[in-house]
Amino acid sequence: MRVVLADGADERARVAAARLAAEGLADPVLLEDAASACSPAVRAQAEASPFRERIDLHDPLHVAALMVAAGEADACVGGASRASADVVRAALFCIGPAPGIDTISSCFLMVLANGTPITYGDCGVIPEPDAEQLASIAMATAATHAQLTGDTPRVAMLSYSTKGSAEGAGVDRVRAATRLVRERMGSLAIDGELQFDAAWDSGVAAAKAPDSEVAGRANVFIFPDLDAGNIAYKITERLAGARAYGPLLQGTARVMHDLSRGCDADDIVSVALIAACQAAQGRQ
CATH class of the missing domain: 3.40.50.10950 (Rossmann fold)
Incomplete structure (x- = not known):
């Protein structure tokens, strides 16, 4: 190539x-x-x-x-x-953009110190995505994760709330985006809204989201805005010793x-x- x-x-x-x-x-x-x-x-x-x-x-x-x-x-x-x-x-x-695509976004392939690959989106393009854009980011990032790792994506739509623990316009947007993805890609394992600890840690997931097929097992993490995504990937890279590959453009x-x-x-x-x-x- x-x-x-x-x-x-x-x-x-x-x-x-x-x-x-x-x-x-x-x-x-x-x-x-x-x-x-x-x-x-x-x-x-x-x-x-x-x-x-x-x-x-x-x-x-x-x-x-x-x-x-x-x-x-x-x-x-x-x-x-x-x-x-x-x-x-x-x-x-x-x-x-590719045919039928109206949202160009990005993701980072993160390889943790133990070799585990996870994917973060969007960390580089859309500052404040609306529900439609957030849904597009989730679907595109899930596809990129599957393509690059060969793993089945399990998508966590991140928020400061887990399953109604808090309310707000940002939480509503994440919930709406999650519904849109489920309507469009019914076979995709996706759940939201989830806090990061509930999405990542099985013990926390058992307490906060016991009925979720994604909580505690997520490998794709969708951030509610660019501030959160960009800060998170740099923290993961610098403090957790992960390798960050990207921003990989999507769409x-x-x-x-x-x-x-x-x-x-x-x-x-x-x-x-x-x-x-x-x-x-x-x-x-």
Whole structure:
């Protein structure tokens, strides 16, 4: 799989590209000069975009995304030196949402110190999701978790309340989103509203949500807003020693992923490998 690394001027991306090539993990394209990568197909793709007036052919994020949209690469990864908002805009302007998708969101694949994979969403895109957006985030994150881990997703819709222990507009939104997901994906194991301890710990779950099929066993955690999700993934990474892979964008027509500005070369390699695997599965 051909993966464009949009941060070609960043030493971390150079090291990652060398490793990807040397170990045969992917065919990396290190985008050091955006203008030189503007082939006729890339320019045509830019002209065809409904956001063409906002596309900058000197911006490596935009050009990398256009290369994917034009079929000159299978996936792209960028953002080591850019804000997540820049990456999301590039994905929206240059690739666009997948058919039938109206919410582009993100998740983090978290690998705990003991090797257990869990997935957090949304931690990078939508600041204050409404119930419809929260439902879309839950369904997309469950699909990403299943795709990347092979595990059956068990989705906890997180809140400061568990099963009516508190009330408020935020709790109502989480409950509404949970109902929407159940209506649309009846086979998905999902429950909410749940506090994190009830979602994670079987002993707490037995006391707070004894009838839940998810409580105490969740492996996908959906946060009520971006504040909660972003703070939680950084706490899990820094205090619990977990590895955080992402933000992995969800809902785009082709594969494009973001990077934390605190990433290292190993993180870029891992996210590029995730992107390559997803692109290969998409082809199949």
